Amino acid sequence: MNVETLTTLTVYGLADGAVLALAALGFVLIYKATQVINFAQGEFLLIGGYTFYAAFVLFGLPTTVAVLFGVVVAVALGVVVERFVLRPLVGESAISVIMVTVGLAAVLRGVMQLIFGVQARQMPAVLPAGTVEVLGARLPLNRLLVLVVAAVVLIAFALFFRRSRHGVAMRAVADDQQAALTMGISARRVFAMSWALAAVSALVAGVLLADITAVTPDLVSFGLLVFPVVILGGLDSVAGTIVGGIIIGLSEQFVSGFYDPGFAQIVPFILLVVILMVRPYGLFGQVRIERV
Amino acid sequence: MASRAYRHSLNGSLLEPGHTLLEIEGVVLAFGGINALENVGLSATQGRIHAVIGPNGAGKSSLLNCISGLYRPQRGRIELHTGQGRHDLATMRPHRIARLGVARSFQNIELFSHLTVLENLMLGRHVHMSRRLVPSMLWFGPARRQEIAHRELVEEVVDLLQIQAVRHRVVSSLPYGVQKRVELGRALCMQPALLLLDEPMAGMNVEEKEDMARFILDVHELRGVTVMLIEHDMNVVMDLSDRVSVLDFGRLIADGSPEEVRNDPAVIEAYLGAEAGAG
Numbered sequence: 001m002n003v004e005t006l007t008t009l010t011v012y013g014l015a016d017g018a019v020l021a022l023a024a025l026g027f028v029l030i031y032k033a034t035q036v037i038n039f040a041q042g043e044f045l046l047i048g049g050y051t052f053y054a055a056f057v058l059f060g061l062p063t064t065v066a067v068l069f070g071v072v073v074a075v076a077l078g079v080v081v082e083r084f085v086l087r088p089l090v091g092e093s094a095i096s097v098i099m100v101t102v103g104l105a106a107v108l109r110g111v112m113q114l115i116f117g118v119q120a121r122q123m124p125a126v127l128p129a130g131t132v133e134v135l136g137a138r139l140p141l142n143r144l145l146v147l148v149v150a151a152v153v154l155i156a157f158a159l160f161f162r163r164s165r166h167g168v169a170m171r172a173v174a175d176d177q178q179a180a181l182t183m184g185i186s187a188r189r190v191f192a193m194s195w196a197l198a199a200v201s202a203l204v205a206g207v208l209l210a211d212i213t214a215v216t217p218d219l220v221s222f223g224l225l226v227f228p229v230v231i232l233g234g235l236d237s238v239a240g241t242i243v244g245g246i247i248i249g250l251s252e253q254f255v256s257g258f259y260d261p262g263f264a265q266i267v268p269f270i271l272l273v274v275i276l277m278v279r280p281y282g283l284f285g286q287v288r289i290e291r292v
Numbered sequence: 293m294a295s296r297a298y299r300h301s302l303n304g305s306l307l308e309p310g311h312t313l314l315e316i317e318g319v320v321l322a323f324g325g326i327n328a329l330e331n332v333g334l335s336a337t338q339g340r341i342h343a344v345i346g347p348n349g350a351g352k353s354s355l356l357n358c359i360s361g362l363y364r365p366q367r368g369r370i371e372l373h374t375g376q377g378r379h380d381l382a383t384m385r386p387h388r389i390a391r392l393g394v395a396r397s398f399q400n401i402e403l404f405s406h407l408t409v410l411e412n413l414m415l416g417r418h419v420h421m422s423r424r425l426v427p428s429m430l431w432f433g434p435a436r437r438q439e440i441a442h443r444e445l446v447e448e449v450v451d452l453l454q455i456q457a458v459r460h461r462v463v464s465s466l467p468y469g470v471q472k473r474v475e476l477g478r479a480l481c482m483q484p485a486l487l488l489l490d491e492p493m494a495g496m497n498v499e500e501k502e503d504m505a506r507f508i509l510d511v512h513e514l515r516g517v518t519v520m521l522i523e524h525d526m527n528v529v530m531d532l533s534d535r536v537s538v539l540d541f542g543r544l545i546a547d548g549s550p551e552e553v554r555n556d557p558a559v560i561e562a563y564l565g566a567e568a569g570a571g
Contacts, residue, residue: 163435165418165421168411168414168415168418169418171404171407172404172407172415172418175404175405175406175407176402176403176404176405178362178398178402179398179402179403179404180404180415181361181362181386181387181390182360182362182386182390182395182396182402183387183390183415183416183418183419183478183482184387184388184390184391184418184419184482185387185390185418186385186387187387
């Protein structure tokens with residue numbers, strides 16, 4: 001083990017972790033506000049990646065316009081899914097709702113394959129390639145930029161929740177829906193907003209991921225890592241997604257670099273099982289003790 | 293009546309005292325085969341304290357839930373006069389009703405338990421806050437001034453209810469009696485046209501009850517807020533209210549001044565019957 005490898009792996013791990021945190025943030029938003037466990041979060045990420053690809057490569061739009069286009073599509077997707085798939089299910093059992101999101105995931109994945117096929121597509125890199133030297137290690141510039149972009153987006157979300165009227169309304173609905181209604185907050189609007197924001201955060205994650213890898217249907221499998229992240233951080237904790245994302249990202253890279261890349265792929269899920277055994281509500285989740 | 297000068301008015305109604313504020317007519321609410329409210333009609337006047345009493349299960353909370361929109365009655369009208377028009381609350385969604393100035397507290401406290409006292413009170417200002425996103429996130433100029441103005445009103449409520457010491461505490465860590473007070477405060481921060489209180493003194497000891505009664509009187513007399521409250525403690529009701537409506541098994545059995553209601557044979561029977569049965 002030497003310092004350069006350690007530094008390199010840390011940067012790779014942090015970059016992965018930051019992207020994971022973004023993807024997981026959307027999951028937590030939906031769970032907090034609506035108590036729905038969204039199994040289609042990985043597909044939101046996939047759609048985000050492809051939408052940007054379509055705008056940027058197929059339509060040839062400039063980068064910023066392509067990003068804006070992606071955001072608009074993501075917001076529309078979130079709102080439509082909430083309105084036509086989830087709202088009719090209000091009052092149904094949790095397991096039915098989960099099954100519907102599993103079905104939704106299959107449909108979304110299928111539609112993407114119909115449109116774009118199953119072949120991986122290489123996207124011209126948006127983030128500059130190059131390397132920078134830090135502590136003797138040559139670090140890929142694009143991973144560092146992924147880290148920066150993800151951090152900026154996460155901070156923007158944090159400010160939104162702390163300061164803005166709508167962000168505070170979302171926290172209020174998550175805390176006590178009935179009380180929020182009597183404060184003049186529309187729960188329906190908050191539900192729609194949480195789905196829209198979840199799709200947007202997944203879009204950003206999808207675009208970053210597509211930039212450092214490729215646009216393929218396999219983006220979904222990265223989306224699967226959202227589950228270890230949210231179980232680790234706590235289903236209802238925004239801060240937990242960041243810590244959980246970083247832990248999963250780092251542990252995967254370290255195991256891959258120092259031990260075995262194949263084994264690294266199952267490390268997140270081993271962590272998931274361990275966490276479920278010792279601390280089922282996650283590191284930062286709300287401890288709920290229910291008497292039945 | 294106001295003896296001191298206040299910077300902010302807590303009364304959100306434009307009506308002059310003595311005008312009809314709320315008119316309820318022929319309200320029917322049924323859950324399956326059970327009629328929670330049968331043809332209930334009453335009206336509340338601007339500037340009064342109106343109590344709704346009755347034995348357990350009489351439909352008092354159901355009535356309050358219909359007014360605030362959490363339940364939707366099958367029949368009947370619930371008209372709120374705002375001074376600029378009339379609105380039928382019976383067909384409105386709860387957040388719209390809140391925006392018209394109907395604020396409430398709950399029998400089993402419904403505070404945002406993970407937030408601090410101040411954050412809870414500031415949420416009472418929600419409907420009055422500006423919608424602009426970017427300035428509020430970046431915390432500059434108008435957003436900052438707006439926040440300060442809202443905070444001033446909130447601090448007035450904090451002083452009124454004497455909860456200065458717990459301002460920054462997370463609500464779930466506070467004793468029950470103080471939480472009840474915070475909930476009253478949050479409703480006041482909305483500058484209500486009509487303040488609905490669902491058993492504000494339930495589960496309190498004598499001293500806490502006296503404090504709460506004092507606060508309700510202050511809110512009413514000093515700040516001119518119209519109050520409609522549900523309460524079990526008859527002494528409290530008789531002392532506080534200007535008008536009393538009595539429900540029993542979902543029907544209105546009496547409506548009048550505290551003295552009239554106290555001597556009404558139907559009321560005496562409903563209460564003695566209920567107490568004998570509860571024995």
